[in-house]
Amino acid sequence: MKNILYTLMAGVLLLSACSKSLDKEPLSQISPDKSFSSENELHLYVLSFYDKMLPYADYDDNGFTSLYGETSDNIVTNSLDGKLTGNRLVPVSGGGWTWDNLRNVNYFLQNYQRGGLSPNITQKYAAVAKFFRAYFYANMVEHFGDVPWYSKPIETTDNAALTKARDPRTLVMDSVVNDIDFAIANLPVTQSPGEVNKWTALALKSRLCLFEGTFRKYHTEFKLPDADRFLQLAADAAQQVIDQGPYTIYSTTPDKAYADLFHSLTVNPTEVILARQYSASLQIFHNVNYYTVSPSFGKPGLEKKLVNTYLMKDGSRFTDKPGYASMQFLQETKDRDPRLAQTVRTPGYKRVDGTTVLAPSYSGTVTGYQLTKFVTAAANDANGKSPTPLPIFRYAEVLLNFAEAKAELGTLTQADLDKSIKRLRDRVGMPGLTLTSANANPDPYLVAQYTHVNGGNAGVILEIRRERRIELVMEGFRWNDLMRWKEGHLLALQYKGAYFPGTGSFDLDGDGKTDLVIYDGTQPSVPDAQFLKLGTDVTLENGAAGGDITVNPNTPKKFNEDRDYLYPLPTQDILLNPNLKQNPNW
Numbered sequence: 001m002k003n004i005l006y007t008l009m010a011g012v013l014l015l016s017a018c019s020k021s022l023d024k025e026p027l028s029q030i031s032p033d034k035s036f037s038s039e040n041e042l043h044l045y046v047l048s049f050y051d052k053m054l055p056y057a058d059y060d061d062n063g064f065t066s067l068y069g070e071t072s073d074n075i076v077t078n079s080l081d082g083k084l085t086g087n088r089l090v091p092v093s094g095g096g097w098t099w100d101n102l103r104n105v106n107y108f109l110q111n112y113q114r115g116g117l118s119p120n121i122t123q124k125y126a127a128v129a130k131f132f133r134a135y136f137y138a139n140m141v142e143h144f145g146d147v148p149w150y151s152k153p154i155e156t157t158d159n160a161a162l163t164k165a166r167d168p169r170t171l172v173m174d175s176v177v178n179d180i181d182f183a184i185a186n187l188p189v190t191q192s193p194g195e196v197n198k199w200t201a202l203a204l205k206s207r208l209c210l211f212e213g214t215f216r217k218y219h220t221e222f223k224l225p226d227a228d229r230f231l232q233l234a235a236d237a238a239q240q241v242i243d244q245g246p247y248t249i250y251s252t253t254p255d256k257a258y259a260d261l262f263h264s265l266t267v268n269p270t271e272v273i274l275a276r277q278y279s280a281s282l283q284i285f286h287n288v289n290y291y292t293v294s295p296s297f298g299k300p301g302l303e304k305k306l307v308n309t310y311l312m313k314d315g316s317r318f319t320d321k322p323g324y325a326s327m328q329f330l331q332e333t334k335d336r337d338p339r340l341a342q343t344v345r346t347p348g349y350k351r352v353d354g355t356t357v358l359a360p361s362y363s364g365t366v367t368g369y370q371l372t373k374f375v376t377a378a379a380n381d382a383n384g385k386s387p388t389p390l391p392i393f394r395y396a397e398v399l400l401n402f403a404e405a406k407a408e409l410g411t412l413t414q415a416d417l418d419k420s421i422k423r424l425r426d427r428v429g430m431p432g433l434t435l436t437s438a439n440a441n442p443d444p445y446l447v448a449q450y451t452h453v454n455g456g457n458a459g460v461i462l463e464i465r466r467e468r469r470i471e472l473v474m475e476g477f478r479w480n481d482l483m484r485w486k487e488g489h490l491l492a493l494q495y496k497g498a499y500f501p502g503t504g505s506f507d508l509d510g511d512g513k514t515d516l517v518i519y520d521g522t523q524p525s526v527p528d529a530q531f532l533k534l535g536t537d538v539t540l541e542n543g544a545a546g547g548d549i550t551v552n553p554n555t556p557k558k559f560n561e562d563r564d565y566l567y568p569l570p571t572q573d574i575l576l577n578p579n580l581k582q583n584p585n586w
Helices: 004-016 038-048 101-109 121-142 169-186 198-218 227-244 255-262 290-294 304-309 395-409 413-419 421-427 435-440 458-471 478-485 488-492 571-576
Strands: 272-276 388-393 498-500 503-507 518-521 528-535 545-549
Touching: 004 304, 038 101, 101 121, 121 169, 121 198, 121 421, 121 478, 169 227, 198 227, 198 272, 198 388, 198 395, 198 478, 227 395, 272 395, 272 488, 304 498, 388 395, 395 413, 395 421, 395 503, 413 435, 421 458, 421 498, 435 458, 458 478, 498 528
Parallel strands: 518 528
Antiparallel strands: 272 388, 498 545, 503 518
């Protein structure tokens, strides 16, 4: 039953409704004098924490969550929100500065022992609560920096707590580490992709400590200490999962293993540590199929620089090839890292349940690199009908966290790479990463992008970033990665898509038939082709002379280096609490 947690969340939602302020009791609470007298009551309550753990989520300028990572330079859509145009607004309320989830957790931690149950029963549920408090606060610090630390629910009469100032980031993150260490020590070790266990807590520790360590290392303007301490904590947590955990990289054959992991309608427990699950039988869905095939949902596609980042199948660099920048789709997708063909439509692509070879559909992608990751059978293409599980933690991320933390510390060895990056490349039949070669010859294409990487380990750090971007695409990591690396300037670059030499007819999949016509003037008559009018349906970098597709070319993109690495606090909260101070330059 634990493994179908999220398919049961429709009933559990009744228990997860909370107030939206710190000074009200959770609507889900049971009277403290009568609650938590059985293990079932403890379990039922902590289930309410899970609903707020959304994978692939980030706050946009209106404070909402946007799925699948559009607000970064991995996936491009036909519109840009304020985070990418420099027009972000200070919200009146919300904007991520919400505390109802914390209130729910702290209420539990204050009351879970009232039922008089043995610590042998209660400690593991306290560990779940502390896991979610660590998760909550790590997210708040990532977005806002300093935040007030609350370890108990706040009463309406506690004016001092309600109006306290923000605590230093250093204090908050030390408290987060204490919480996650308690969770690690007290959670069960049994594999359970529907509920948190010891390995989930270790994965979270590796994630949040890697963020904090690299943020402190690269953001010297904040003068934060102990970057290496957090990097070591990240490496140690990941290594414990690697050395002692029950997980491995799912593998079948190189040409399908990566895709199969995300096409499966059930969680693969060998690699997925924790997932949000969906169910056709219970009518609980998400929307990834419709998102990737519908012309009315942004027409997402991979960005050109990400596509250029995929290596050749033999491990050599695509961007070292002469003329790479003007290669057309059929040529540029040939003999690449197999994960490219398992992430977007490339020549020979068929739907999961299909037999027909399909070229990219330009009605479903604005860049020409049409997403296929998580996309299942065509029967699930209707709005809100995707049943695939969405991983929140998987073993691949732990391996990447391990390699990056060790590289940033300067302690990475070839053996470390062989038990981390090599396992990811082995899945798709790619050569492993060699430490000495990477450092002796850093990739100029990546050097130009990641401007703060330096030192003797620069080459391998860049290669680990390449691997992370490719392996975790569409899993919601890219925005936070750019923020912690201090590489927000990449968000201000023009987003681009596939290259075309100008107007004409194009065979995208090599079957000898025209798949796409780009025309200027009157639309020609070509059977079974897609049509894009130059300047109306598509913009090429040099107009009729050709070039890469440029997406939203008339909308300026900006990133404020002195402001945008932290989110603004809502004006309403600052007015209600005069001890809160706004983040710099907002």
